[in-house]
Structures are given as structure tokens and as C-alpha cells.
Amino acid sequence: MKGEGTLGQIVDLAVVFFILLSIAAITIESVSDISSKYKSLLDSVEVLITIVFSAEYIIRLWSSNRRIRHIFKPLYIIDLIAILPSYLSLFFPPSLYTQSLAFRAVRIFRIFRVFKLTRYLSVVEGMQYVLRTKKSEIASIIVLSLIFVFLMGSLAYYVEPLTFGNIPNGMWWALVTIATVGYGDLHPTSVLGKLVASALIYMSVAFIAVPTAIIGSALTSYYFKPELVKCSKCGNAKNPKDSMYCYRCGAKLVRAEPSDFR
Numbered sequence: 001m002k003g004e005g006t007l008g009q010i011v012d013l014a015v016v017f018f019i020l021l022s023i024a025a026i027t028i029e030s031v032s033d034i035s036s037k038y039k040s041l042l043d044s045v046e047v048l049i050t051i052v053f054s055a056e057y058i059i060r061l062w063s064s065n066r067r068i069r070h071i072f073k074p075l076y077i078i079d080l081i082a083i084l085p086s087y088l089s090l091f092f093p094p095s096l097y098t099q100s101l102a103f104r105a106v107r108i109f110r111i112f113r114v115f116k117l118t119r120y121l122s123v124v125e126g127m128q129y130v131l132r133t134k135k136s137e138i139a140s141i142i143v144l145s146l147i148f149v150f151l152m153g154s155l156a157y158y159v160e161p162l163t164f165g166n167i168p169n170g171m172w173w174a175l176v177t178i179a180t181v182g183y184g185d186l187h188p189t190s191v192l193g194k195l196v197a198s199a200l201i202y203m204s205v206a207f208i209a210v211p212t213a214i215i216g217s218a219l220t221s222y223y224f225k226p227e228l229v230k231c232s233k234c235g236n237a238k239n240p241k242d243s244m245y246c247y248r249c250g251a252k253l254v255r256a257e258p259s260d261f262r
Contacts, residue, residue: 018052022053049086053113054083057080060079078115082116129218130215130219133218134215138215145178148203153172153173155196156193159190177200229241229253
């Protein structure tokens with residue numbers, strides 16, 4: 001939790017509780033047998049959650065310095081989208097709101113409430129650090145994997161056109177094979193097709209291992225940042241904390257005594 005002080009921690013826990021309650025209510029609502037039996041209770045929970053999230057949105061926006069600027073920030077947009085479907089239901093008949101495809105699509109936006117959790121979880125900062133520092137590597141892997149899926153899917157189609165039918169089906173088979181899912185709805189039957197599948201399975205190990213290593217190294221550097229000492233002579237700030245001398249100029253490193261930080 002990111003709240004400062006006891007009151008901040010309590011407020012954060014309360015908001016997280018209502019987010020989880022909202023997710024549970026949305027999930028239960030999709031089960032027709034349960035939702036029909038407890039419809040009034042679920043409606044009451046939805047009203048309560050809407051009030052809490054609306055109050056949180058208004059207070060958070062009002063307490064910010066630049067309100068107009070904050071409205072367009074991603075987390076504020078998510079907060080607004082999360083409560084918008086509930087207010088739309090007040091202005092349209094229940095039959096239209098529940099049966100119309102357009103309004104049903106709007107109701108889907110309620111699942112965006114799960115993204116409100118990102119504001120209260122410090123682990124999200126680690127993932128943001130990964131995306132910020134390794135975005136070029138991650139983008140390169142995504143592009144290469146898409147190219148590889150297209151090539152292998154096309155190759156599978158030309159090797160066994162009767163089995164796969166078209167290139168998109170071949171790409172679907174290549175994608176589930178790389179992901180090691182293997183639904184089994186499509187699979188090669190000829191010797192040449194099995195050789196293509198074997199090559200694809202072999203290469204899929206690299207497509208899983210490489211991004212895992214990149215993300216893992218970035219998270220390690222984020223959570224286990226080494227303590228460094230700055231040299232007062234040359235200004236080199238990359239000396240390990242247990243070093244006695246600067247590795248650049250050789251000067252003796254001077255460390256502040258504990259009393260200096262009081």
C-alpha cells in the first residue's frame with residue numbers, strides 16, 4: 001500500500017476492498033442463476049460502489065494542483081470509465097440498458113475497475129520500470145515473434161494446405177504452438193509438416209526464455225539496486241559500497257559517519 005501514515009493506509013485498504021467487492025459483484029452478476037436470486041443485493045452493492053468510487057474520484061481530483069491536467073491522466077480516465085456505466089443506467093430504461101448491444105458494450109467498461117488496483121500496489125512501479133527501461137527490447141521481441149508466427153504459419157499452410165486451409169489458420173497453429181498451449185484443433189500429419197512443427201517447437205523455447213530473462217534482469221536491477229559511493233575527488237558515483245578506493249582515480253573514498261545523517 002502506498003498511503004502515508006495510518007489514516008492513508010486505512011483509506012487505501014478500504015478502497016482496495018471496494019475494488020475487490022466490485023470485481024466479485026461483476027463476476028457473480030454474470031452467473032444468471034445467482035444474479036436473478038440476489039438481484040436486489042447486487043444492485044445495492046453497485047450503488048454503494050458507485051458512490052464510493054465517485055467520492056474518491058472527486059476528492060482525488062479536487063485535491064490535485066492542476067485539475068484539468070489530471071483529468072486526462074491514464075489512472076483518472078480509468079476512474080471515470082469505471083463509474084460511467086452506473087450513471088448511464090440512471091438515464092435510460094432498464095430494458096434498453098440491458099438488451100441493447102451498445103449499452104451492453106458500455107457496461108463492459110465496469111471491468112476497468114480492476115485497473116484501479118494499480119494505484120495501490122507498489123509492485124506495479126516495478127513493471128512500469130521494466131516497460132520504461134526495456135521498451136525497445138520488448139518491442140523488438142514482439143515484432144520478431146509476429147514475423148516468426150507469420151513465416152511458420154505460411155510455411156505450415158504451403159506444406160499442408162488441406163490440413164490448415166489458409167494462412168490465418170496456420171498462424172493460429174503457430175501461435176498456440178509457440179505459447180506451448182497446443183489446443184490440438186490443428187496439427188500437421190505429414191512427415192514434412194511434423195518437421196516444420198518440430199522446428200517451431202524448438203524455436204519457441206527461445207521466444208519464451210529471452211523475454212523472461214530481459215524482464216527478470218530489469219526487475220532485479222529495480223528491486224536490488226546496488227549501494228554506490230561517490231568519490232569526492234573525481235566525482236565518480238559508481239564505486240561499490242565496500243570499496244575503499246575509487247576505481248577511476250584511486251583516491252580514498254570518504255564515507256559519511258552515521259551522525260551526519262541525524
